[in-house]
Amino acid sequence: MENKKRSSPSPSTTNKKESKGFCLMNNDLLQNILSRLPATTFASAACVSKAWNATCNRVLSRPRLSSAMSLNPSPRVALQEVFDKVMSEPIRPHFAIASVGPGFNLKDVLQFMVEKLGSRTPIILSSVSGIIGRDALTHEFSEVKWTSGNADDEVSTNTGIVLNVGYVPGLKVEAIPLLQQKKTPQGSMIDKFVMDIKSYTSSMSGCTSPVAIIMIGDADVDQKPIIEKLDYAMSSETIIVGDERSQFVYRSGDVSRNVSSSLKCSPDAVALVFARDRDKAHGVEDIEFHFALSNGVSAIGPRLKAASVKVSNSESVTWLTAKREGQHEVLDGQRMLDDINYEMENHMECVDLYIGVTRLRNCSVGSDKPRLMASLALHGVVGGDEEYLYVDGVGIRTGDYFQFYHSDPKTALPSCRNVSSTFRNLKLEWDTKSSHSTSAGANATDKKETFGGFIFSCCGRGDPFFGHLNADRSPFLNVESSPFLENFPGVPLAGIFCGGEIGRGYVSLTAHGGQEEGSARCHLHVYSTVYLVMSYTPAAVH
Incomplete structure (x- = not known):
């Protein structure tokens, strides 16, 4: 009998069989696989088909904050370590905040971040007195301040970096600068800055006050009149936190807001603005911001x-x-x-x-x-x-x-513990509401959850500030972070040591909202630690 040569299947037939095989894949299995992909691969997978895109949307059904810190002595290696860590899981960058030691070149780091995250992602990068976060490789949490000396209680390296990338569905985020032109009075530019924030917020949400602002100010510029105008113009519900005095660079999603040599101006401050999205999809969670302050x-x-x-x-x-x-x-x-x-x-x-x-x-x-x-x-x-x-x-x-x-550390330490107690009561309140909702027939996932937090602490605080309060003079470890770590273990947290702490939140989680005298409120603090807690309530399942 004559042997007949078996013909190979055509490429089109092979592709149809492979496509059919993917379609037959269990949705739960596909979601499990996609949820394990790094962010860049995940983004590519979302483009494969409508079905895969829908599954990717289910993977990212909740807001996320991804954070990592590195103290590697090589700035290039440290930058790569934190970036690899924050992008090791699925996330769609809606904003990025990075803080570095003086050993970094800010423009080089910003260029790296723009190339990796895209030119439409609002980014703020600042040089700070110290950083707070979890190490990208060892996963150990620490609070680190820079020094050029050899003090045992501080780190002499100056190349640390902490990077945060956030995904906040239901919110719109933009970096809006206060650009100062040489021949224009500062008051006029401050007014424009405030009106730019109100205009952006109105276009996104229909109201003129955003949910929250993270603000970084230039070290050589008096921030008091800027904060005073923001306090006047914004709703009492708008939370404003940040670093009063820093060196920074930024990149807005709107290219017209970015500094260029032709503009002949420099930024006195930049605000990362979080506004409600009035066009958010049905079923997207409500994100809330909570403010607390430890007075010092x-x-x-x-x-x-x-x-x-x-x-x-x-x-x-x-x-x-x-x-x-x-x-x-x-x-x-x-x-x-x-x-x-x-x-x-x-x-x-x-x-x-x-x-x-x-x-x-x-x-x-x-x-x-x-x-x-x-x-x-x-x-x-x-x-x-x-x-x-x-x-x-x-x-x-x-x-x-x-x-x-x-x-006064004797004021600061009890104040810090008061913040921890308040966080604990807040969790208890959320658990109680969730329990009542469940007993009333609502879905058990309606419980409010924390997904991230930021800390802005005075560079004069930290472990040495509290050390002498112990009888044996043993150091207090991670004092500033302890309220968050004790109550929200495993939740991403990052922070910085500032030259001045911005903290405006009329509905503070703490009973004592700072240094106050009668009805006068303080929004630019000293020897304080400001906490910004981010939570969400999953949409009700009917």
Whole structure:
């Protein structure tokens, strides 16, 4: 019998068989496989077919924050380590925030991130005093501050990096800068900055106040008038957190917002704006932001009233004399410092000293009607002599009331524990509501869950700040992060040590929302730790 040569199947037949095989794959199995892919491969898989795209959407049915830290001495290696870690699981980058030590070149890191995440992803990158996070390779959590010395309680390396990539369905995110032009008054540019945020938010959500803002300010620019305008213009529900003084670069999703050489301007601040998406798909969870504050200063001495004020604009220093409330005697700087030193039992050299000035000012944005705003502004004490008390910053007027404050770990530690207790009560409240919903017939997955958090802590705090409170002088480890780690174990958390902490949240999780005097609220803090907790409520299943 003649042997007949078997013909090979055509390519089209093979493709049909393979396609049929994928179609026969169990949906649960396919979802399990796709959920294990790294982010870039996952993005490609979502383009295979409508069915695969639908399965990928189910994998990313909930918001995510992916975070990683590296202390590798090579900046290039450290950058690659954190990027590989945050992108090791499925995620669609809606925003990215990175913080680095002084050993990094900011422009090089930004270029790397744009190439990896795409030019449409809003990115903020800043150089900071220290970082907080979980190591990309060892998974150990740590709080690290930079130093050029060899102190045992600090890390001498300056090449650390912490990277955060967020996926927040139901929200729109954009990086909006405050661009300062040389010949334009700062007040006009601040008004434009605020109106840009309101305009973007309105276009995305239909209202003018975003859910939250993460803001980074330039170290050489006074952020007080900027925060004052934002406080005036935004709803009391808008949370604002961030770093008051930093070096930063950014990239907006809207290319027209990015700095170019032709614009002849520089950014005084940049705001990462989170706005509700009025066009969000049905079934997308509601994301919420929660604000908490650990205070680290204590008031000391009587309430004083500024009797005379002089300003050195070139040095951004204010000279002042004062009177005690209800008295006529004018106190010079040395007299005021002597009185505070007596109150502190001659231990003033061990603390940082500030004055908290209660400001009542008319505030407006653009053509809006001015409104009287009360705020508490903290100014660092530079020194004093037989003429004046010298403090950092400007904006103090004759007749303003103020009080002295000093850095105080004995206040900060209980305050930190109070935040932890409040987080614990918050979890209990969520569990109770979930239990009631389940007993009423709702789906058990309706429980509110935390999916990420950010910490902005003063560079003067950290483990050494609290160390001497232990009788054996043993260090406290990860004090700033402990409220979050204790209550939300396993949830991504990252943070930085700042040159000044921005924290505005009228509905604070903590009972004491900071250094307050009457109705005056403080939004630019010192020796504090600001917490931003991100949660979501899964859509109800009917």
